[in-house]
Amino acid sequence: MAAEGETSSESLVLSGMHDHYGGVIVHINDNDPMDPATFLSLLTSSIAHWKLQGKKGVWIKLPIERVNLVxxxxxxxxWYHHAEPMYLMLVYWIPQSPHTLPSNATHRVGIGAFVLNPNTRQVLAVQEKSGVLQGTGVWKFPTGVVDEGEDICVAAVREVKEETGIDSEFVEVLAFRQSHKSFFEKSDLFFVCMMRPLSFDIQKQEHEIEAAQWIPFDEYAAQPFVQNNELLKYISDICKTKIDGQYSGFSPVLASSFYDQQASYVYLNNSSTAPKRDGGV
Amino acid sequence: MAAEGETSSESLVLSGMHDHYGGVIVHINDNDPMDPATFLSLLTSSIAHWKLQGKKGVWIKLPIERVNLVxxxxxxxxWYHHAEPMYLMLVYWIPQSPHTLPSNATHRVGIGAFVLNPNTRQVLAVQEKSGVLQGTGVWKFPTGVVDEGEDICVAAVREVKEETGIDSEFVEVLAFRQSHKSFFEKSDLFFVCMMRPLSFDIQKQEHEIEAAQWIPFDEYAAQPFVQNNELLKYISDICKTKIDGQYSGFSPVLASSFYDQQASYVYLNNSSTAPKRDGGV
Structure with a gap:
């Protein structure tokens, strides 16, 4: 089949966007019914066409409604590149050389929020309704998963609000941990975030949270669950040093980049010894 | 069809592993040919069986060879949960309530390596053969993507070695940046890593690297590409402050956790003001 034209829906070639790396990105419309035979015919003619154009990678985004074309x-x-609930992204490499396609996302990102009332030296703590700590009476920091496209400093404020009803302001990242195989083969980055409370009346989330309370930091830290857990002991020690004013974490500043359309957060040590910035270029 | 038995390959129920969250995980064998009709019959009887057992989530890992069953x-x-080149992970939620299945990985992780020769105040810099900086003569830090399951501090050593042939030792994370929609809908975490060189004779990687050289740090920092790029200017200023001995980043320590089978790296400010640790519980 000849490969000609690329503009109308009647053409013999799938229409696609062209990226800066010699790639073609095709979005199959989920409202556009297509039988496998028609798709096969279009696909083979399209690949022949793109090959003549010197294209390299071909991306096809198939909505789950078009599962019949997979x-x-x-x-x-x-082959499969990645998938989300509503679509599957397939890739193909035209040249004979090994492909140089970017890899899939590898990490999930989580936060734990250290919300300190500096006047009372109390920390915001919760007990969870499910999971391994269910029914143990262990007090822990509010924690949660950073959503796709969400900033770490925004996610920490959101999770504290959702779990406890407390409004808070992000101060800095005190530490982070990278762990592996946390979920099938994927890795995990967990950021411990220092937060300044802006309200104090707790309204706990009913679905996930068994209890939420301001408790003395020393009481939190003295729990056997914290003392006997190497990771939590480190974090607790960092928080104590922070309370005593002797610890600098990374605070967020907005910066734009040559590579990006918009500014994104850089987290850096902005304490007295760090470079002073005038706030922008 | 009745749902009975779960042990032999002749049974009417797919065999699966049971997780701690009321889930069932089924791995379809890629060497075990199965036609769609047989699979459908097994699937419906299996779901009825798991429903009676009170199961909630059902995970089916289908190797790409079994694409005929998707x-x-x-x-x-x-629906789709995630995919890697060789398999697709499908999920199903049995209860009537909204699902509580964990989300997919959302972030790719990269590193940039600041390799400083403290004796000469020279930094290891490269020019890339492809990408947006191709042919511009811009000197940049070696950069790369952290592999699935790889520690950030290991990835930085590997990338420096691959691109320049230089052996190095990880010192600390100086800063990190989170950006969004860097690759379709996925986000990106980029860690700037301070490295101590252990060798000095450069052997550049031929495929990706146009040039690799030790250059005076001030020459690197003075490039218009750095000075006019808000992000790179921040990073460059941090590096300069670090050279002058006035900046503390996050250095890695191994810590085990209640939740994990093995130790993982926690990155924290381990400078003189940070808590002193005796190295373990």
Missing amino acids: EVAVKEGF | EVAVKEGF
Whole structure:
């Protein structure tokens, strides 16, 4: 089949966007019914066309409604790149050389919030309704998962609000941990965030939280669960040093980059010994 | 079809592992050919069986060789959770309540390596053969992507070695940046890592690197590309403050956790003002 034209829906070539790396990105419309035979015909003519154009990588985003086309693409040499609940991203590499396609996301990101009332030296603590600590009476920091596209400093404020009803302000990242195989083969980055409370009346989330309370920091730290857990003992020691004014974490500053369309947060040690910035270029 | 037995390959129920959250994890064998009709029959009887058992989430890992079974699963109510080149992970939620399945990985992780020769105040710099800086003569730090399951401090040593042939030792994370939509909808965490060189004879990687050289740090920092880029200017200022001995980043310590089978790295400010640790529980 000849490969000609690329503009109308009647053409013999799938329409796609072209990226800066010699790639073609095709979004199959979930409202556009297509039978596997038609798709196979379009796919083979499109690949021939893109090959003549010197294209390298081909990306096809198939909505889950078009699951009937997955097998056709795989049989033509496509493989899985990544998937989200509503779509599957397939890739194909035209050249004979090994592919240089970017890898998939590898990490989930979580936060733990150290919300300190500096006047009372109390920390905001919760007991969870489910999970391994259910029913143990252990007090822990509010924790949660950073959503796709969400800033760490925004996620920490959101999670504290959701779990306890407390408004808070992000201060800095005190430490972070990287762990592996936390979820199938994926890795995990967990950021311990220092927060300044802006309100004090707790309204706990009913679904996940068994109890939420301001408790003396020393009482939190003295729990056997903290003392006997190497990681939590480190974090607790850092928090204590921070309370005593002798610890500097990383605080966020907005910076734009040559590579990006918009500014993003850089987390750095902004204490007295760090470089002074005038706030922008 | 009745759902009975779960032990032999002749049984009417797919065999799976049971997790601690009321879930069942089924790995379909890529050497075990199965036609869609057989799979459908097994799947419906299995779900009925698991429902009686009070199970909640059902995970099915389908190797790409079994792509012929994807459509059957989706038509039965499964959706995509994540995918890697060789498999697709499908999920299903049995209860009527909203699902509480964990989210997919959201971030890619990268490193940039600040390799400083403290005796000469020279920094290891490279020019890349491809990408947006190709042919511009811009000197930059070696950079790279952290592999799945790889520690940030290990990835930095590996990337420096791969790109320049230089052996180095990880010192600390000086700063990190979180950016969004860096790759389709996924986010990106980029860690700037201070490295101590252990060798000095450069052997550049031919495929990706146009040039690699020790250059005076001030020459690196003075480049318009650095000075006019807010992000790189921040990083450059941090590096300069570090050279002058007035900056503390986060250094890695190994810590085990209640939740993990093995120790993982916690990155924290371990400078003189940080808590002193005796190295373990």
